[in-house]
Amino acid sequence: MSQSDADLSVLNEIYDVIQDRKHNPVEKSYVCSLLNHNKGIDKILEKIGEESVETVLAVKNKNREDIVYESSDLIFHLLVMLAANDIQLSEIADELEKRRS
Numbered sequence: 001m002s003q004s005d006a007d008l009s010v011l012n013e014i015y016d017v018i019q020d021r022k023h024n025p026v027e028k029s030y031v032c033s034l035l036n037h038n039k040g041i042d043k044i045l046e047k048i049g050e051e052s053v054e055t056v057l058a059v060k061n062k063n064r065e066d067i068v069y070e071s072s073d074l075i076f077h078l079l080v081m082l083a084a085n086d087i088q089l090s091e092i093a094d095e096l097e098k099r100r101s
């Protein structure tokens with residue numbers, strides 16, 4: 001198991017970048033290509049489907065490195081989907097917090 005100082009606050013930081021891309025589009029941005037795709041939200045949903053399947057396969061194959069890699073892809077695309085729907089990460093935190101009791 002790897003040890004590092006990284007923690008999930010990186011999710012907030014990436015979410016902020018995604019929101020910034022939404023309001024201030026830049027060229028050659030993958031996030032902008034998803035947010036402004038001609039297929040609309042369907043492109044983002046397609047990626048979530050793809051990354052979900054890749055995560056499932058990584059788990060089935062018991063490949064630890066792939067599980068981490070594909071889960072990261074999936075979580076990233078979920079963040080883009082949430083931002084596209086104007087859903088803040090604090091709303092997810094609130095929902096999860098409610099379930100703790």
Ligand SMILES: N=c1c2ncn([C@@H]3O[C@H](COP(=O)(O)OP(=O)(O)OP(=O)(O)O)[C@@H](O)[C@H]3O)c2ncn1[C@@H]1O[C@H](COP(=O)(O)O)[C@@H](O)[C@H]1O
Pocket residue numbers: 014017021028029030031032050072073076
């Ligand atoms: N965390 C990510 C991140 N994770 C994955 N990806 C991209 O998600 C895509 C994953 O899709 P695939 O694995 O299917 O790769 P692909 O074959 O290139 O994609 P398709 O052709 O199948 O659509 C790749 O293009 C990755 O580069 C990401 N792109 C961006 N970020 C973050 O978002 C920030 C802003 O990115 P830009 O908007 O590109 O500047 C970056 O600084 C990062 O922090």
